[in-house]
Structure formats: structure tokens, C-alpha cells
Amino acid sequence: MEQTILIVDDQYGIRVLLQEVLEKEGYTIFQAPNGHIALEIVKKEKPSLVLLDMKIPGMDGLEILRHVRNLVPDIKVIMMTAYGELDLIKEATELGALAHFTKPFDIDELRSCVNHHVRALPDSVDQSA
Numbered sequence: 001m002e003q004t005i006l007i008v009d010d011q012y013g014i015r016v017l018l019q020e021v022l023e024k025e026g027y028t029i030f031q032a033p034n035g036h037i038a039l040e041i042v043k044k045e046k047p048s049l050v051l052l053d054m055k056i057p058g059m060d061g062l063e064i065l066r067h068v069r070n071l072v073p074d075i076k077v078i079m080m081t082a083y084g085e086l087d088l089i090k091e092a093t094e095l096g097a098l099a100h101f102t103k104p105f106d107i108d109e110l111r112s113c114v115n116h117h118v119r120a121l122p123d124s125v126d127q128s129a
């Protein structure tokens, strides 16, 4: 089954980096720079996993997370946060976020975490064959 991932971040550079890395893993990627576009994509595409920035102008990460989980209750969400956002991280965890990565994060760790949660396979499985 084709696995789809939605990247939500207001920073273009982060979206592009994550898209490039995760496409190499074989995922179909959607991106959104804000909450409104993110929710449209969630409704339409029902992605397997959402990588969600906490600090986004307008609707913030927590608000997006609430809406996303209302739309697709079992959707998997990994948060991307800034240093010191402990209260927000706690709230996101209570809302069912699986993990969080503090920016600047290690891209290999993030990739492993995504693979782990989407595929439920060991991180070392080679998909390149």
C-alpha cells in the first residue's frame, strides 16, 4: 500500500528538505505551509502520518493537531518544536502526538522515527533493492 506523509511547516526550506529525504524512502509527500491547507489535504488525502511544526503563524501546531485528529482519529502525528516548548510538547503528547523533534533536529533520527511509525519495521531495513 502506498504510504503518504503530510509535512506542515511555514518554513519552505524545512518542507523541501523533509520532502527530499522522505521521497527517497518511497513515500508520497504532500506539504502545507499553514493550517488551512494542511486540513484540506488531510480531508482529501488521509495521509498515514503528519509531520507538524509547532510554531506556525495563524493556526498553530496544537490547534492543527486537534483538528487533524477530529478529522482522522487514528492519524499518526510527529511534532517539530523549538527549544523550550515543554508545555506545548506535553499538550501535544496528551493529544496523541507520537513523538517530537526539537529543531534543529538530526534528519537521520527523524527519518528513522517516521519509518518506524509508518512501517512498524526495524530502522535498518534496506528499501533500496
Ligand SMILES: [Mg+2]
Residues within 6 Å of the ligand: 009, 010, 011, 053, 054, 055, 056, 057
Ligand atoms: Mg515554524
